[in-house]
């Protein structure tokens with residue numbers, strides 16, 4: 001009898017499973033639209049020039065690697081505040097934002113969840129239906145019951161799919177006081193559908209009226225309409241006087257997936273209160289992994305802190321955003337040209353890296369087995385993995401299964 005006799009095999013991560021299947025597929029035309037990663041037009045993971053320049057400067061002046069402060073590199077935290085809230089915003093200037101460097105956006109969510117468990121131990125967490133797979137698992141593991149609010153409805157827009165905003169709002173308005181609501185700040189994963197600014201106002205009104213806690217997950221800032229444009233939703237929450245949580249990820253926007261660069265920001269009501277919050281966030285970090293790693297944070301701090309590199313980053317991020325939008329248009333046009341009679345133009349109204357295509361599980365399975373085109377069973381495709389070489393093949397394949 002071993003200590004581990006009763007240990008069950010955990011289910012495989014669905015996306016990881018797809019990746020393994022993709023790697024083993026011998027189809028020479030195979031296309032991986034499963035994983036949420038941006039690839040350039042050559043199908044390559046980009047190494048941004050701004051990142052290379054920052055790394056070169058770091059290598060020219062090598063430094064020893066001491067421990068970072070528990071909350072990370074001060075210049076990094078300040079740069080995140082600037083991106084998310086605006087460096088000159090009242091909320092930042094008055095010391096009401098506590099920002100800590102975190103291990104990716106996931107780390108930011110986890111530190112926030114651990115802190116919330118201490119201050120709101122009996123709260124329920126509401127996530128969108130559907131949401132990023134890890135939201136449920138992460139908050140469940142942090143000890144919260146997790147429920148959903150309606151979000152995507154395939155029957156909306158005459159069956160083309162869309163947001164069930166009335167359902168979402170009704171759920172928020174019926175939520176118990178203190179409920180934690182996880183919201184995608186922009187570029188909703190997995191659907192690609194964001195609510196409008198006017199709908200955000202209604203969400204904010206519900207959060208305020210019901211005394212809910214908003215936790216905004218911002219994993220794609222800059223992939224929607226621009227850095228400031230995507231950040232505008234945060235300013236709306238701040239203007240409403242709400243105490244909010246914001247997780248930030250630079251995995252996609254800096255193409256630094258493996259460096260695990262992210263952050264958590266919490267907005268307090270006064271500087272004194274925010275200082276107390278920060279002290280508790282540090283405890284959460286200390287007891288999880290003590291302090292964050294240096295390299296990725298140093299790169300991002302160097303880029304954001306240098307006007308030339310920052311301009312270069314904004315240009316490169318803009319190019320990624322524009323390329324994705326061009327691929328959406330090409331997909332719509334290509335599907336039409338390939339003979340798909342259904343109006344697929346909704347793909348260009350979606351935003352960010354993903355598209356809920358409306359394809360059924362059977363159709364997704366056929367795409368995979370007959371054509372080597374990999375998306376998730378839910379019909380999610382990563383449009384950021386389309387390029388000028390694979391787009392025609394993907395359109396032809398989809399046309400054959402719908």
Ligand code: PLP
Nearest residue numbers: 036104105106132189219249251
């Ligand atoms: N939140 C959402 C909505 C995501 O899509 C992702 C990554 O795919 C994350 C958080 C996690 O980001 P990171 O890889 O920086 O941990």
